[in-house]
Amino acid sequence: MSALIDVIVVGGGPAGLTAASYLRRFHRSCLVLDAGDSRARWIPESNNCPGFPHGVSGAELLRRMREQAFSVDARIEDASVDRIVPCDEGFEVGADARTWRARKVILATGLRDRLPDASWVPEAVACGALRLCAVCDAYEASDQVIGVHGPGDAIGAHAKYLRAYSPAVHALPLDADDGGAAGAEARAAGVEWQSGGGRLEFDGRRCRYVAPDGASVVLDAVYVYLGHDTNAGIAARAGAALTPEGEIIVDGDQKTRLDGLYAIGDVVSGLNQISVAVGHAAIAATHAHNALPFVARKTENPR
Ligand SMILES: Cc1cc2nc3c(=O)[nH]c(=O)nc-3n(C[C@H](O)[C@H](O)[C@H](O)COP(=O)(O)OP(=O)(O)OC[C@H]3O[C@@H](n4cnc5c(N)ncnc54)[C@H](O)[C@@H]3O)c2cc1C
CATH class of the missing domain: 3.50.50.60 (FAD/NAD(P)-binding domain)
Structure with missing residues (x-):
C-alpha cells in the first residue's frame, strides 16, 4: 500500500504547479500527476502575465513554474489519472495499474480547445x-x-x-x-x-x-470560436457537480461538493486566464493546508 500523501494535485499546468509550490511551502507532502498537455504550451508569447513586461512564452512560463515547484521538492510524475475514489482516509487516485492515496485532491486538469x-x-x-x-x-x-x-x-x-x-x-x-x-x-x-x-x-x-x-x-x-471541452470527466465520476458547460462547480474556497476535493484553473473558470488559475491555486492550497491535521514542526537544526 502506498504512503498516504497530504494532497495529490491532478494536472501540472499553471494552476497545478502553483498549488504544488504553495503546499510544499506549507510543509505538506504533495504529488503532482500530470498528463503533460497544458493549454499554456500553445502560448507563443503572453503579454498579460504579471511580472513579464516583455512577454513570456507558455513553454518558458511552465518551465519556470516547474523549477519553482522543484525548488521546494515537489514531486511531479507523468500520469493520466483515470479515477478518483473517495475512501476512509480521503481518496484513492489511479492511473492505469498505479494507485496513490491522499487526504485531499486538487483537480487542475484544464480544458481542450476545439x-x-x-x-x-x-x-x-x-x-x-x-x-x-x-x-x-x-x-x-x-x-x-x-x-x-x-x-x-x-x-x-x-x-x-x-x-x-x-x-x-x-x-x-x-x-x-x-x-x-x-x-x-x-x-x-x-x-x-x-x-x-x-x-x-x-x-x-x-x-x-x-x-x-x-x-x-x-x-x-x-x-x-469553436468551443472547448473541459477535462472534468474524472471529477464528475468522483461525484463533483458540473455546470451545463462542463465546468466543475466550486465554492469560494475552490471546494467541490465532495468533501476534500478541490478544483482550480480552466476546468472551473469562465475567465480562462493564467492569473485566475494561479489565484485559484493559492486559495485551494491554503484552504487544504488549514483543513489538514496540524503538525508541529520538528527539526534537528533549530535556529
Ligand atoms: C493560444 C493560447 C494563448 C493563451 N494566451 C494566454 C495569455 O496570454 N494569458 C493568459 O492569462 N492566458 C492565456 N491562455 C490561457 C492559459 O493557457 C490557460 O488559462 C492556462 O493554461 C490554464 O491553466 P490550467 O493549469 O488551469 O490548465 P492547463 O494549463 O491546461 O493544464 C492542465 C494540465 O492538466 C493535465 N491533465 C488533464 N487531464 C489530466 C488527467 N486526467 N490526469 C493528469 N493530468 C491531466 C493536462 O495534460 C495539463 O498538463 C492562452 C491559451 C491559449 C491556448
Whole structure:
C-alpha cells in the first residue's frame, strides 16, 4: 500500500504547479500527476502575465513554474489519472495499474480547445495568425485586420468585442447564420460580415478567408470560436457537480461538493486566464493546508 500523501494535485499546468509550490511551502507532502498537455504550451508569447513586461512564452512560463515547484521538492510524475475514489482516509487516485492515496485532491486538469481541422493549425497558432483568446492578446492585434471564425450564431458578440481593438474586423461564419441580434449589433458597430461557409487558409504567415463566391480577405489575426471541452470527466465520476458547460462547480474556497476535493484553473473558470488559475491555486492550497491535521514542526537544526 502506498504512503498516504497530504494532497495529490491532478494536472501540472499553471494552476497545478502553483498549488504544488504553495503546499510544499506549507510543509505538506504533495504529488503532482500530470498528463503533460497544458493549454499554456500553445502560448507563443503572453503579454498579460504579471511580472513579464516583455512577454513570456507558455513553454518558458511552465518551465519556470516547474523549477519553482522543484525548488521546494515537489514531486511531479507523468500520469493520466483515470479515477478518483473517495475512501476512509480521503481518496484513492489511479492511473492505469498505479494507485496513490491522499487526504485531499486538487483537480487542475484544464480544458481542450476545439480547433479547425487543418494540419497547419499549430504553426498558425505559434506565429499568432490564429488565436484562441481575445482577452489574452487582442491588445497586440490593435489596428490590425482581425477575423472572427466560428458558427454564425456564436461569433457576433465576439466580433463586436474585437471591434474595440480595430476598425477592420471581419466575421467569418462557418454557415449562413447571420448571427441574429448579436450579428446585427456587430454589423452596426462596423464589423464586416462575410458570406458564410467559406474556407480558411494559411500561407505560413497569415490566414486568408475565401468565401464560397471566391471573394477573399487576408487577415493579420483570426480568433477562433469553436468551443472547448473541459477535462472534468474524472471529477464528475468522483461525484463533483458540473455546470451545463462542463465546468466543475466550486465554492469560494475552490471546494467541490465532495468533501476534500478541490478544483482550480480552466476546468472551473469562465475567465480562462493564467492569473485566475494561479489565484485559484493559492486559495485551494491554503484552504487544504488549514483543513489538514496540524503538525508541529520538528527539526534537528533549530535556529
Ligand atoms: C493560444 C493560447 C494563448 C493563451 N494566451 C494566454 C495569455 O496570454 N494569458 C493568459 O492569462 N492566458 C492565456 N491562455 C490561457 C492559459 O493557457 C490557460 O488559462 C492556462 O493554461 C490554464 O491553466 P490550467 O493549469 O488551469 O490548465 P492547463 O494549463 O491546461 O493544464 C492542465 C494540465 O492538466 C493535465 N491533465 C488533464 N487531464 C489530466 C488527467 N486526467 N490526469 C493528469 N493530468 C491531466 C493536462 O495534460 C495539463 O498538463 C492562452 C491559451 C491559449 C491556448
